[in-house]
Amino acid sequence: MTSKIYEPREDSYLLQKYVEKYSDVDDLVLDIGTGSGIQAITAAKKAKKVIASDLNPKAIEQAKLTASIEKIKNIEFIESDLFDNIPKKKFDLIIFNPPYLPKLKKVEDIALFSGKRGSETTIRFLDQAADYLKKDGLILLISSSITNQNKIQESVQNNLLASKILETQHVFFEDIVLFLIKKSEILKKLHGKDVTNAKIFSHGKRGVIIKAQYKNKTVAVKIKKSESTAQGTIENESKFLKILNKEKIGPKLVMHDKDYLMYYFVPGKFIEEYIKEHTKKDILIVLKKIFEQLYKMDNLGINKFEMHHPVKHIVVNKNNPVLLDFERARYTEKPKNITQFCDYLIGIRELLRSRDIVIDRNNMIDLAKTYKDKPSKINYQKILRLLK
Numbered sequence: 001m002t003s004k005i006y007e008p009r010e011d012s013y014l015l016q017k018y019v020e021k022y023s024d025v026d027d028l029v030l031d032i033g034t035g036s037g038i039q040a041i042t043a044a045k046k047a048k049k050v051i052a053s054d055l056n057p058k059a060i061e062q063a064k065l066t067a068s069i070e071k072i073k074n075i076e077f078i079e080s081d082l083f084d085n086i087p088k089k090k091f092d093l094i095i096f097n098p099p100y101l102p103k104l105k106k107v108e109d110i111a112l113f114s115g116k117r118g119s120e121t122t123i124r125f126l127d128q129a130a131d132y133l134k135k136d137g138l139i140l141l142i143s144s145s146i147t148n149q150n151k152i153q154e155s156v157q158n159n160l161l162a163s164k165i166l167e168t169q170h171v172f173f174e175d176i177v178l179f180l181i182k183k184s185e186i187l188k189k190l191h192g193k194d195v196t197n198a199k200i201f202s203h204g205k206r207g208v209i210i211k212a213q214y215k216n217k218t219v220a221v222k223i224k225k226s227e228s229t230a231q232g233t234i235e236n237e238s239k240f241l242k243i244l245n246k247e248k249i250g251p252k253l254v255m256h257d258k259d260y261l262m263y264y265f266v267p268g269k270f271i272e273e274y275i276k277e278h279t280k281k282d283i284l285i286v287l288k289k290i291f292e293q294l295y296k297m298d299n300l301g302i303n304k305f306e307m308h309h310p311v312k313h314i315v316v317n318k319n320n321p322v323l324l325d326f327e328r329a330r331y332t333e334k335p336k337n338i339t340q341f342c343d344y345l346i347g348i349r350e351l352l353r354s355r356d357i358v359i360d361r362n363n364m365i366d367l368a369k370t371y372k373d374k375p376s377k378i379n380y381q382k383i384l385r386l387l388k
Contacts, residue, residue, distance in 0.1 A: 005059045006035040006097075010171045011142050014178055015097050016042050018140055018166055023047045027092035030132065032082060032125065037063025037075075039095045044072045047093070053080040082121075083128045090134040097142040098122045119151045126155045129181075131196050135188050139181035140166075146174045158200045160187035160210065186210075186223055186259060193255065195221070195262075204312070206233055206327060211265060218265040219254055222327075233327040234261055240302060240329040247300070249293045250323055266324070268317030271310060272351065280356045282319055284387050287345075290314065290321050291387075294337035295380050303332040307340035334372070342368040342383065360386060 008016075012035075019042045023029060027047040031040040033054055040052035040063065052075050054060050060077050067075050078085050098121045122143065129139055139161075143152060156163045163181045170176075183191070190198050190212065201211035201220065210221040224234055238256040241263065245253055251263035268274070275283055297304065305328045306313045315322050342364050345352065349359045364386055371379040 005056065005062050006033075008036055008038045010169060011097055011144075011176045012036075012038050014167060014169050014176055015039060015095065015140060015142050018178060018180075019043050019093075019095055020046070022093055022138055022140065024092065028089065029093045029095065030086065030091040032094065032096040033098060034063050034077075035059050035097070037066050039097065040075050041067055041070060041072055043093065043095065044075050048074065050075045051078060051086065051089075051091075052076070053078045053082075053086060055079070055081045082125055083132060086132065089132065090137065091132055092134055092137050094129055094133060094137065094139045096122075096125055096129075096139070098125060119148045119155075122147070122152055123155045126152070126159050126161065126181075127199070130159055130161060130183060130187060130191075130198070133183060135183065135191065137182065139179075141179040141181055143177045143179060144174050145177065149177075156181065160184045160190075160198055160200065189257075189259065190221065195219070204325065207325075214254065214262065219262050220251070220265045221260050221262045223260045234258065236329065237261055237325075237327040240326045243300070244297070244302070244326070247293075247296050249296060250326060266315045266317060266322045268315040268322070270312055271314040271316060271321070272348065274316040275348075275351055275355060278355075283352075283355055283357060285319050286316055286321050287387055288384060289319075290323075290341065291338065291380070291384055293321070293323060294341055295377075297337045298335045298375055301331050301333070301335060302329055302337075303335040304329050304337055307337050308343050310341070310344060334375075336372075338375070338380065338383065339368045339372050358388070 016038055019039050023043040023046040025046060025048065029043040029047045029050045031043065031050060031052040034040045034052035035054060037052060040050045044050045052063060057079050060079055064077050080086055133139065143149065161181050162184050163179045166178045166180045168175050168177050187198060194214065196213045198210050198212035198221065201209045206225055207222045208225055210223065212219050212221055222234065234256065235258060238253065238261045241250050241253040244250045251266050254262040254264060256262065269277065274286065294307065304326060306325060313323060313325050315324060345359055346361050346364055349361065352359055367383045367386065371383060
């Protein structure tokens with residue numbers, strides 16, 4: 001691996017123009033991959049303080065020398081691979097001109113090349129940058145048309161950031177692209193609640209799940225999908241989780257407002273994946289625990305509306321099933337949680353049979369109808385007795 005210093009080029013001068021524009025007198029600025037120090041020195045001429053870092057110790061030496069010659073004293077230089085040695089501070093402006101060229105065979109230059117797609121270092125940067133940014137802080141990021149832009153935009157979105165192109169400059173065989181990146185509104189809210197390391201975990205029909213850290217615990221944050229036309233889903237799910245948590249049903253609610261709800265993250269396997277990997281004894285324990293929760297919900301008059309196909313609505317961890325997604329839950333006179341789950345079990349009879357669990361279809365249908373007409377404890381227990 002070479003340790004060449006990246007000397008200023010077209011991308012450096014494009015970035016410098018906007019560093020000068022966006023640096024302010026009271027700013028704390030972070031220049032990642034400072035190289036020759038051009039961006040750090042430019043920012044330091046206006047900002048209160050600049051921290052300049054680079055993986056290459058020779059670059060740090062050169063940048064220090066240049067700053068000294070220009071009599072710049074408000075720059076702290078740190079040898080660091082991205083954020084590894086950066087103090088846990090919040091910055092007004094973060095600057096990064098990363099290596100963005102796809103790696104060539106037998107050519108090593110950390111100042112120029114970044115993995116097969118050219119986007120690897122940028123993605124590593126984006127995965128950490130938000131936690132170092134003030135509420136209204138900004139990121140100036142250089143990229144190139146040669147780099148996999150889809151991967152970069154995916155990373156921006158997954159890290160709950162928002163981006164726009166400030167300028168594009170054509171140079172020889174590529175377009176140099178300068179992005180202005182900032183926190184999304186939901187990320188500002190979460191950071192205001194001391195939530196860190198927030199990243200999109202999964203997408204549902206109506207919501208998006210964010211995985212994050214809160215008070216040293218892993219949490220899931222649900223927000224509404226921007227394209228969803230459903231109304232009041234977050235408020236509705238929060239309301240029913242409060243009620244059901246008292247019965248030890250659903251993930252434990254931590255906090256909520258009109259835009260999001262947060263609960264402790266539930267590790268484990270989705271129900272069918274769990275069934276494929278576990279013994280008959282364990283599966284029967286889990287199925288009975290699910291029925292117990294559904295019976296409680298029926299007694300409360302709460303209908304979940306998802307139990308006929310709960311493939312992504314039940315997570316099992318150490319034989320403890322947790323029901324997820326209560327955004328459609330409603331109070332009804334005749335809840336259908338148990339009867340819907342009976343239908344589901346009939347539908348996966350072959351999967352259960354592969355684990356030596358036989359569901360008598362006709363008996364299950366008859367008992368489900370009887371329970372529907374009279375949802376008593378006796379009729380509920382008759383259904384449980386079919387699980388052998």
